[in-house]
Amino acid sequence: MEKYNKRYPNYSHFWQGGDCTNWASQDRLHAGGRMTSSQKHAKKHFWSGNRISTKRSKWYCKRMKSTFFGARKHWNYSTSWTTVNGFYRYWTKTKHRPHFTTTSFRRVMAHVHVGDVVQLHSKKDGWHHTVTISKVTKHMVYYTSHNKNRIFAPLTKIKSLTGLSRTNKMRVIEMGI
Structure with missing residues (x-):
């Protein structure tokens, strides 16, 4: 990384x-x-x-x-x-990949798979960050990204790392691998 x-x-x-x-x-x-x-x-x-x-x-x-x-x-x-x-x-x-936008962090955690892409939105910066889901376990989802280099970082920590608040949006592009 x-x-x-x-x-x-x-x-x-x-x-x-x-x-x-x-x-x-x-x-x-x-x-x-x-x-x-x-x-x-x-x-x-x-x-x-x-x-x-x-x-x-x-x-x-x-x-x-x-x-x-x-x-x-x-x-x-x-x-x-x-x-x-x-x-x-x-x-x-x-390419017509399935996708959804939500403010529900739980929905993202429940529906992503390895290889899916999650993009982050903030009121200040608009759509501004892209991460790839790198691992999914029974209790946690992990992502990998650049800028702030992360490998197998818990998705639950992304809010504090990016300044994402509860009112901001996330969009998931289901990539399927």
């Missing part, structure tokens, strides 16, 4: 928001999800040189060589790979 997978970019820089959805996308890929083809005309980010697609039907992250002497590597990725709302729209609207 401390070392990030070098096959994918690390978005945990302050100007990019975080790496949580990138991590969930990597989980999904390694659980059998298939990337879509990259978009040839994705917009080039002026500062990083990365090519970014906002198309809802695309979900990918690929390394590409720079045309600038071939020395620097750039990334070609979709916002559905890297952003909380993009990931949600791709998996629920394009």
Whole structure:
């Protein structure tokens, strides 16, 4: 967890928001999800040189060589790979995965399975964090995530870690593995 997978970019820089959805996308890929083809005309980010697609039907992250002497590597990725709302729209609207939104922590605990994705909402930040369910036992559900690196962390502790209060929402995307 401390070392990030070098096959994918690390978005945990302050100007990019975080790496949580990138991590969930990597989980999904390694659980059998298939990337879509990259978009040839994705917009080039002026500062990083990365090519970014906002198309809802695309979900990918690929390394590409720079045309600038071939020395620097750039990334070609979709916002559905890297952003909380993009990931949600791709998996629920394009791929039609079952999902639900709730304020009931008990409902989440009772209905999630290993591989499911839980996204968190706060009044201050909107939909802002993505975690993957990594273990379910008779009495506890555990998650794994990036940003605040966690591996097999009890889901019951997520409220205190993220500032989630009882009035805020969670959404579950049933991924099934």
